[in-house]
Amino acid sequence: MADIRRRHFVDGESIGAIARELRRSRPTARKALTTLTEPVDRRQHPPLPKLGAFQAQLEQWLERESRFPRRQRRTAKRLFEGLQVEGYQGSDGPVQRSVTRWQVRRGSHPAITQAFVPLAFPPGETCQCEWSHEEVELGRVVQTNKVAHVRLTDSRPIFVVADPRETQEMVFDAHVRAFACFGGAPQRVVYDNLKTVVDAIFTGKDRQFNRRFLTLANHDLFEPVACTPESG
Incomplete structure (x- = not known):
């Protein structure tokens, strides 16, 4: 949406x-x-009426053959033919997709590769948002505050605001203030997988963003992008 x-x-x-x-x-x-809230897909797992009874057998084969040399592993087509011998009456499409999902979860899919490109950004196209922990003295009491850093990636201007906590309300407030300071919202905002922004991290760049945060992104029309953990 x-x-x-x-x-x-x-x-x-x-x-x-x-x-x-x-x-x-x-x-x-x-x-x-006309809607800011992301729709909820209540189907946690798409139905597989014909493959469902053979899913455990398929994953057992994949797990066992993952320890074989690559040339000795069966392709998805051969696995499909093996399931037919076991009584599977469906098409090969669900088997192909199930094998691909299993490979992605294991990080062994051949399409998963790392690539690095030079960082060059058009003016106002992208900004980065992250938090740091800073010790400050207020009323002779030393305490740790969370500081939001929002920086435009082309000319490197930075907006900084300190808050006592890193709650979701503080994250939203930092965005509103930063966009007001910059004179508008960029097309993309890059995050280092903040817990208040990202609910779940999947393979590669795939993320499950917080629904309340997506409402903010939909309102300001920017695309949230999460960094790959432990990668430049």
Whole structure:
């Protein structure tokens, strides 16, 4: 939904063009323009009516063959044929997708590679947001305060605000003040996986962002981006 709002309000794309490219219906695209809250997908695990009974067998094969030399491991097609012998009557598509998901979870998918590119940013396109812990003396009492640093990546101007805690309200307040200082919101904001911003870290760049935080991002029309842990 956030992508639809940014493409329409920031990039000026029409509802029809967005619906065609994202393969959404026009009513769905229009609804996204008037709603800030991200929809909740209550299907935690998509149904696999035919493969479900064979999922444990498939993962057992994958786990066992992961210890074999690569040339001795069965491809997804061969695993599909093996499941057919066991009685599987579905198509090979769910098997292919299940094998890919298992490889991604294990970090063994061939598409997972690391790449590094030079850092160059257009003016106002990206900013970085992170927190530091600073000791201050207030009324002769030394205490640790959380300091938000919001920096534009092109010309490097920085906005700094200190708060007693790193709660979500303080994060939102830091964004509102920083955008007011800069004269607007950038297209992207990069985070170092703040717990108040990111609920769960998956493989690569895939993240589950906090729903209340996404409401802020949808309102200000910026794209949140999380860094890869322990990587430059």
